[in-house]
Amino acid sequence: MAIKVARKIRDEIRLLNLDDVAPGQAALACSLADTLDETEAPTARAVVARELAACMRVLRALAPPVTKGDAVDDVGEQRKKRREEARRQLESG
Numbered sequence: 001m002a003i004k005v006a007r008k009i010r011d012e013i014r015l016l017n018l019d020d021v022a023p024g025q026a027a028l029a030c031s032l033a034d035t036l037d038e039t040e041a042p043t044a045r046a047v048v049a050r051e052l053a054a055c056m057r058v059l060r061a062l063a064p065p066v067t068k069g070d071a072v073d074d075v076g077e078q079r080k081k082r083r084e085e086a087r088r089q090l091e092s093g
Contacts, residue, residue, distance in 0.1 A: 004037050005033045005036045005037050005052075006030065006033035006034045006036070006037050008033075009029055009030060009033040009052070009056070010030060010033070012056070013026045013029065013030070013059065016059070016060070016063040016064075017063070017064060018059050018062065018063055021062050021063065021064060022058075022059060022062050025055060025058055025059050025062070026059060028055055029052060029055045029056055029059060032048055032051055032052040032055060033052055035048050036048045036049055036052060
């Protein structure tokens with residue numbers, strides 16, 4: 001069973017929250033991916049694949065940065081781990 005490119009492209013667009021950032025570019029990427037899935041001619045597939053790759057490069061560059069926790073979040077996470085470890089030690093004897 002062949003993997004559908006359109007589904008993977010839509011998943012990536014959703015994952016990167018690109019619909020809100022660049023809706024037109026996201027729609028173009030989805031359209032190109034649909035075309036790639038439907039086209040059988042090798043030359044046409046190559047052209048569409050190249051354009052889709054270029055479109056996705058633009059979209060990935062526009063994607064909002066992934067936010068990572070700051071030092072306060074890190075301290076909270078360490079505290080949570082210490083509590084869990086202490087709880088395990090109490091339970092085991």
